[in-house]
Amino acid sequence: MKKLLLYAFLLPTLIQPQQKKLRLLYDLAQDYGDFFQQDEHDNGFWKKFKKALHKKGYSAQAAKYSLQSLQDSYDADCVIFFNLPMSLTHGKLRPLRNAKTAAFLFEPPATSPHQYQQRRWDIVDNIFTWNDELIDNKKVHKFHWMQYNLNPTNPFMHDQRPFNKKKLCTMISSNRHSNHPQALFNKRLEIIDFFDNLNTYELDLFGRSCAGNRQKSYKGSVDNKYKCMSNYRFYICFENMDGPAGYITEKIFDCFFGGCVPIYLGAPNIDKYIPQNCFINMRNFNSYQELYSFIKNISAKKHEQYLTNIKNFLAGPQARPFSQEAMIETYLSCLKE
Numbered sequence: 617m618k619k620l621l622l623y624a625f626l627l628p629t630l631i632q633p634q635q636k637k638l639r640l641l642y643d644l645a646q647d648y649g650d651f652f653q654q655d656e657h658d659n660g661f662w663k664k665f666k667k668a669l670h671k672k673g674y675s676a677q678a679a680k681y682s683l684q685s686l687q688d689s690y691d692a693d694c695v696i697f698f699n700l701p702m703s704l705t706h707g708k709l710r711p712l713r714n715a716k717t718a719a720f721l722f723e724p725p726a727t728s729p730h731q732y733q734q735r736r737w738d739i740v741d742n743i744f745t746w747n748d749e750l751i752d753n754k755k756v757h758k759f760h761w762m763q764y765n766l767n768p769t770n771p772f773m774h775d776q777r778p779f780n781k782k783k784l785c786t787m788i789s790s791n792r793h794s795n796h797p798q799a800l801f802n803k804r805l806e807i808i809d810f811f812d813n814l815n816t817y818e819l820d821l822f823g824r825s826c827a828g829n830r831q832k833s834y835k836g837s838v839d840n841k842y843k844c845m846s847n848y849r850f851y852i853c854f855e856n857m858d859g860p861a862g863y864i865t866e867k868i869f870d871c872f873f874g875g876c877v878p879i880y881l882g883a884p885n886i887d888k889y890i891p892q893n894c895f896i897n898m899r900n901f902n903s904y905q906e907l908y909s910f911i912k913n914i915s916a917k918k919h920e921q922y923l924t925n926i927k928n929f930l931a932g933p934q935a936r937p938f939s940q941e942a943m944i945e946t947y948l949s950c951l952k953e
Contacts (some may be wrong), residue, residue, distance in 0.1 A: 636670055638751030639689035640678040642698035648756040649676040661764055661940050693952045699723055700845045706739055716952040718742040726796035726857040747860035762943035763869045765949035772875040773842035778813050779916035784818040788841050798859045807852055808833055810904040837918025847917055850911050864889055877922045893925040
C-alpha cells in the first residue's frame with residue numbers, strides 16, 4: 617500500500633504537459649532562417665521571446681513564408697504571419713482551422729497594398745497594425761514598431777561630436793518608388809534637389825542605388841548608420857508614406873539612436889507618441905527654403921536641448937510601447953489559451 621501511495625504522489629510529477637506549438641511565418645524579401653535559433657539576433661530579442669513562450673508552454677519556430685513552410689505549420693496551435701502573403705488563401709489555411717492565427721502588417725499600403733484588402737483579413741483570426749484609423753480592438757489591434765536598440769540607460773549608439781564639428785544635414789535612403797498618392801519617395805527626391813540647387817554642399821546623401829543624377833549630395837553607402845548620423849546635426853526623416861495615423865517606424869528612432877535631430881514627415885499624430893520637442897516637424901514649414909533657414913540658424917544651445925529632450929524621452933515611460941518587452945506582450949496576446 618505504501619508503494620502504491622508513493623507512486624500516486626510521483627505520477628503527476630512524471631507526466632509532463634504537452635508543449636503547444638507556435639509557428640511564425642514571415643513574408644519578407646530576405647530569408648533570415650529561424651529567428652529563434654539565432655542566439656543574439658537583434659540584441660537578443662528572439663531569445664527573450666522564446667523564453668517567454670516557454671513559460672506559456674509553447675515551443676517556437678520561424679521560417680520564411682512558402683507553401684512548404686505553411687504545410688509544415690499545419691500541426692501548430694498558433695500561427696503568426698509577418699505581413700500577409702499575397703498568395704495566402706482560405707483554402708491554404710483550411711488545415712489550420714484548430715489553430716489561432718494572426719497577421720502583423722508591417723508594410724504600409726504604399727509598398728504593400730494587397731495587405732489592406734478587407735477580404736484578406738477574413739483569412740486570419742486577428743490583424744495587428746500600426747494604423748490607428750483601423751483599430752477596433754476586436755478583430756484589428758494596435759502594435760507599435762519595436763525598436764531593438766532602445767536602451768534607456770545609454771540611448772545614443774555612438775559618442776557625439778561637438779556641435780561645431782558636425783555637418784548640417786544627412787539622409788540615408790534607397791531608390792524606391794510607388795504610385796500610391798501618399799507615398800513620400802518623391803518628397804525625398806524634392807528635398808535632395810533643393811539642397812543640390814543651393815550649391816552649399818550641406819546635405820550628404822548615403823545609400824545604395826539612390827544617387828541617380830544627384831551627384832552633388834551622394835556620398836556612397838555606409839556600413840554603420842548610427843556612426844554616420846553622429847557626424848550630423850539633422851537628418852531628413854521622411855517615412856515611406858504620408859498620412860496614416862500611427863505610422864511610426866524605425867526611421868525616427870534611428871535618428872535618436874544616432875544622436876541626430878530628425879526633420880520628420882509621416883504620421884500626422886506623431887506628437888501623440890513622441891514629444892514635439894524631440895524633432896522638427898516638416899509640416900510646420902511652408903517650403904524647403906523656410907526649413908533650411910530654420911535649421912541653418914539653430915544655435916548650439918538649442919540643438920543640445922533637442923538631444924536632451926530625446927534622451928529624456930528614450931529613458932522615460934512614453935518610449936516603453938516601442939520596447940522589446942511591449943512587443944513580446946503583444947505577440948503573447950496572439951496565443952491560444
